[in-house]
Amino acid sequence: xxxxxxxxxxxxxxxxxxxxxAPASAQGKPAxxxxxxxxxxxxxxxTAALGKSVAEGVGKVPGAVAISRNxxxxxxxxxxxxxxxxxxxxxxxxxxxxxxxxxxxxxxxDCQVLPPAFAMKDKVGAAFVTxxxxxxxxxxxxxxxxxxxxxxxxxxxxxGQALGATATTGEGKSPLSxxxxxxxxxxxxxxxxxxxxxxRGRPPAPKS
Amino acid sequence: xxxxxxxxxxxxxxxxxxxxxAPASAQGKPAxxxxxxxxxxxxxxxTAALGKSVAEGVGKVPGAVAISRNxxxxxxxxxxxxxxxxxxxxxxxxxxxxxxxxxxxxxxxDCQVLPPAFAMKDKVGAAFVTxxxxxxxxxxxxxxxxxxxxxxxxxxxxxGQALGATATTGEGKSPLSxxxxxxxxxxxxxxxxxxxxxxRGRPPAPKS
Amino acid sequence: xxxxxxxxxxxxxxxxxxxxxAPASAQGKPAxxxxxxxxxxxxxxxTAALGKSVAEGVGKVPGAVAISRNxxxxxxxxxxxxxxxxxxxxxxxxxxxxxxxxxxxxxxxDCQVLPPAFAMKDKVGAAFVTxxxxxxxxxxxxxxxxxxxxxxxxxxxxxGQALGATATTGEGKSPLSxxxxxxxxxxxxxxxxxxxxxxRGRPPAPKS
Amino acid sequence: xxxxxxxxxxxxxxxxxxxxxAPASAQGKPAxxxxxxxxxxxxxxxTAALGKSVAEGVGKVPGAVAISRNxxxxxxxxxxxxxxxxxxxxxxxxxxxxxxxxxxxxxxxDCQVLPPAFAMKDKVGAAFVTxxxxxxxxxxxxxxxxxxxxxxxxxxxxxGQALGATATTGEGKSPLSxxxxxxxxxxxxxxxxxxxxxxRGRPPAPKS
Numbered sequence: 001x002x003x004x005x006x007x008x009x010x011x012x013x014x015x016x017x018x019x020x021x022a023p024a025s026a027q028g029k030p031a032x033x034x035x036x037x038x039x040x041x042x043x044x045x046x047t048a049a050l051g052k053s054v055a056e057g058v059g060k061v062p063g064a065v066a067i068s069r070n071x072x073x074x075x076x077x078x079x080x081x082x083x084x085x086x087x088x089x090x091x092x093x094x095x096x097x098x099x100x101x102x103x104x105x106x107x108x109x110d111c112q113v114l115p116p117a118f119a120m121k122d123k124v125g126a127a128f129v130t131x132x133x134x135x136x137x138x139x140x141x142x143x144x145x146x147x148x149x150x151x152x153x154x155x156x157x158x159x160g161q162a163l164g165a166t167a168t169t170g171e172g173k174s175p176l177s178x179x180x181x182x183x184x185x186x187x188x189x190x191x192x193x194x195x196x197x198x199x200r201g202r203p204p205a206p207k208s
Numbered sequence: 209x210x211x212x213x214x215x216x217x218x219x220x221x222x223x224x225x226x227x228x229x230a231p232a233s234a235q236g237k238p239a240x241x242x243x244x245x246x247x248x249x250x251x252x253x254x255t256a257a258l259g260k261s262v263a264e265g266v267g268k269v270p271g272a273v274a275i276s277r278n279x280x281x282x283x284x285x286x287x288x289x290x291x292x293x294x295x296x297x298x299x300x301x302x303x304x305x306x307x308x309x310x311x312x313x314x315x316x317x318d319c320q321v322l323p324p325a326f327a328m329k330d331k332v333g334a335a336f337v338t339x340x341x342x343x344x345x346x347x348x349x350x351x352x353x354x355x356x357x358x359x360x361x362x363x364x365x366x367x368g369q370a371l372g373a374t375a376t377t378g379e380g381k382s383p384l385s386x387x388x389x390x391x392x393x394x395x396x397x398x399x400x401x402x403x404x405x406x407x408r409g410r411p412p413a414p415k416s
Numbered sequence: 417x418x419x420x421x422x423x424x425x426x427x428x429x430x431x432x433x434x435x436x437x438a439p440a441s442a443q444g445k446p447a448x449x450x451x452x453x454x455x456x457x458x459x460x461x462x463t464a465a466l467g468k469s470v471a472e473g474v475g476k477v478p479g480a481v482a483i484s485r486n487x488x489x490x491x492x493x494x495x496x497x498x499x500x501x502x503x504x505x506x507x508x509x510x511x512x513x514x515x516x517x518x519x520x521x522x523x524x525x526d527c528q529v530l531p532p533a534f535a536m537k538d539k540v541g542a543a544f545v546t547x548x549x550x551x552x553x554x555x556x557x558x559x560x561x562x563x564x565x566x567x568x569x570x571x572x573x574x575x576g577q578a579l580g581a582t583a584t585t586g587e588g589k590s591p592l593s594x595x596x597x598x599x600x601x602x603x604x605x606x607x608x609x610x611x612x613x614x615x616r617g618r619p620p621a622p623k624s
Numbered sequence: 625x626x627x628x629x630x631x632x633x634x635x636x637x638x639x640x641x642x643x644x645x646a647p648a649s650a651q652g653k654p655a656x657x658x659x660x661x662x663x664x665x666x667x668x669x670x671t672a673a674l675g676k677s678v679a680e681g682v683g684k685v686p687g688a689v690a691i692s693r694n695x696x697x698x699x700x701x702x703x704x705x706x707x708x709x710x711x712x713x714x715x716x717x718x719x720x721x722x723x724x725x726x727x728x729x730x731x732x733x734d735c736q737v738l739p740p741a742f743a744m745k746d747k748v749g750a751a752f753v754t755x756x757x758x759x760x761x762x763x764x765x766x767x768x769x770x771x772x773x774x775x776x777x778x779x780x781x782x783x784g785q786a787l788g789a790t791a792t793t794g795e796g797k798s799p800l801s802x803x804x805x806x807x808x809x810x811x812x813x814x815x816x817x818x819x820x821x822x823x824r825g826r827p828p829a830p831k832s
Contacts, residue, residue: 092725094774095771101716108717157361157363162552194363199409203405303520347760347762355511355556566781571818573777617820
């Protein structure tokens with residue numbers, strides 16, 4: 001499995017004009033410091049490559065930091081600290097891989113993010129996938145990742161394709177196309193911007 | 209078809225303690241004035257009744273106003289003005305009704321909310337459904353309503369059940385149960401609070 | 417909307433060697449006379465073109481006849497007479513078009529194919545779709561067409577891609593690719609063969 | 625995990641009048657000997673209990689045998705020998721459990737049921753699920769089990785609810801209701817009858 005490292009804070013990145021959530025004057029405020037956890041499973045490196053582009057997109061947003069983890073290794077504490085979680089999976093038989101599904105199952109068994117408390121509530125969620133065929137499970141995989149997040153009462157967004165970032169990775173097709181990688185960056189950037197807006201706009205916790 | 213009227217601004221409602229997005233001190237700010245459009249299709253009155261409870265939930269949030277419209281009659285201008293849109297449908301053959309699907313199709317043909325501009329982008333979306341059997345399409349209907357919203361680059365949330373508010377309305381079962389109506393209220397309230405947080409946190413549009 | 421005509425009985429077609437349901441010696445038996453109704457909605461002609469390839473696939477099977485109808489015009493009697501129904505739709509906002517959804521709704525309102533009788537029970541069903549983007553709703557559309565059929569207790573198959581035949585029809589891409597059309601033919605042929613096997617194997621109705 | 629044993633051949637069971645595939649005169653023919661593999665994952669016993677009712681339904685059909693296996697233990701050879709496979713899962717975060725998903729992943733890695741050969745092609749498939757809430761993932765779980773089967777080019781049916789047999793198993797609710805168990809039996813019986821019809825109607829393999 002290929003690895004990709006955490007994208008550092010792109011503190012000096014120029015703002016994209018016209019982006020819906022582009023902060024006009026808010027840099028430096030604590031609310032802009034958001035942490036986006038990217039969790040993925042990748043055997044051949046395709047999903048890792050798409051995840052890397054998602055992380056690059058997060059890194060384009062001043063104040064946002066992407067942290068990338070393998071689905072089999074991510075710890076509960078990392079979930080809890082994140083302001084947003086983006087999950088990536090290869091398509092196995094029209095659904096996320098067993099490794100990614102088991103990652104979600106551990107949210108209950110290991111991390112106890114259970115109702116009615118819903119420890120992951122109001123974090124932002126999104127998904128990306130890679131699959132060997134055009135229409136053999138990428139959407140279902142995206143949708144079921146988002147469904148797992150909605151069940152946790154997370155706030156869900158997409159970008160790239162309708163339900164998230166995707167790449168078609170059939171025999172002999174390597175590396176990912178420029179458009180696919182660009183859609184991954186769009187997803188990462190959008191998640192970071194929506195997460196910042198929510199963090200800024202959320203009322204302070206009541207003092208005890 | 210039963211009707212239900214717009215829920216007025218519940219300006220004096222008490223805040224629920226502990227709610228994730230309960231505004232601690234933000235009342236009166238313009239950002240707290242959010243408009244939630246509830247669009248539904250209802251033949252026997254069940255979906256209208258659940259929509260009424262969703263509107264009541266919106267009304268519990270100071271500054272939030274619910275506007276309810278029939279899916280066949282809602283105008284493009286009403287979509288554009290809304291900060292959030294919650295769509296309700298009966299389950300017909302495991303999916304939203306043709307009336308509700310045609311409502312979404314009009315987003316393209318009549319309202320021109322097309323890519324890459326995505327006129328509905330960053331509005332909040334959610335769904336509620338009623339169906340005659342326990343597991344014969346309510347979830348698929350919720351999920352496809354949310355998928356339509358994600359394709360429009362809306363920001364999607366749920367509450368009540370995992371994917372939104374639901375009611376099971378088989379033969380002889382009427383009216384909706386107290387729990388079902390309560391889940392409708394939960395959904396409406398959550399949509400209003402997330403919409404306020406996003407509106408508060410969104411950076412101001414650049415001055416020209 | 418483009419039109420395509422009914423594919424006549426390809427009585428002399430050679431059998432494909434190795435096909436799972438290729439009839440070894442059964443030609444001429446009444447059970448091999450199966451009627452496959454292809455129902456589609458097409459505005460730009462893409463879905464009609466894919467439907468034409470599906471009909472060609474049906475026509476490759478001796479004894480099988482494809483009948484193609486516009487979703488807005490198909491009559492209940494045509495549904496009832498068919499041994500199999502294959503439904504095709506363009507993707508509109510991540511789901512079948514309102515026209516196709518309304519076609520399914522008419523199964524209840526006009527054709528009265530209701531539980532517990534389930535007039536469409538045990539007919540074979542399948543789906544094909546066209547969409548402008550790689551992963552923006554084709555699978556969800558296939559899956560919801562199949563879900564509507566399963567709710568009617570039909571027997572569902574796919575071919576081509578995992579959930580049915582598909583074509584990606586973005587700007588400037590025309591006509592459909594040879595592979596897409598071939599997958600359409602695969603779907604039609606498979607539906608015809610499975611329908612024949614079921615018809616042959618079904619016990620005769622009890623004599624009164 | 626509770627266990628349930630294989631339901632023996634109910635050789636003397638009376639035929640249900642009016643059942644769509646009730647064999648009128650075909651008993652004793654080799655084609656009527658069908659093997660239905662029931663694969664499930666169950667922690668609290670709910671899914672096992674529903675699986676037991678599915679097996680009972682299979683056992684009502686003369687000639688049909690149900691074999692029940694734990695998802696973590698089923699062997700490739702058992703998959704290959706089966707004429708039909710019915711998969712049951714609890715709902716974990718709106719999808720099948722990681723154990724069941726990993727079972728499907730082993731179809732590729734261990735059992736090599738890969739395209740284009742598709743070793744599971746033309747076997748009959750169906751699904752059953754249990755979940756703690758009314759509308760929090762049972763349908764999505766059913767649908768993704770069926771999607772995995774369709775990707776393998778299996779022939780898919782449902783019964784009970786629209787997409788398969790289900791039980792709602794919230795806090796304090798035990799055991800399963802009579803209706804839920806009955807829907808499980810309906811599913812098992814229908815799978816057995818459709819499998820027999822297909823086996824009877826399938827042309828003999830060519831002699832070498």
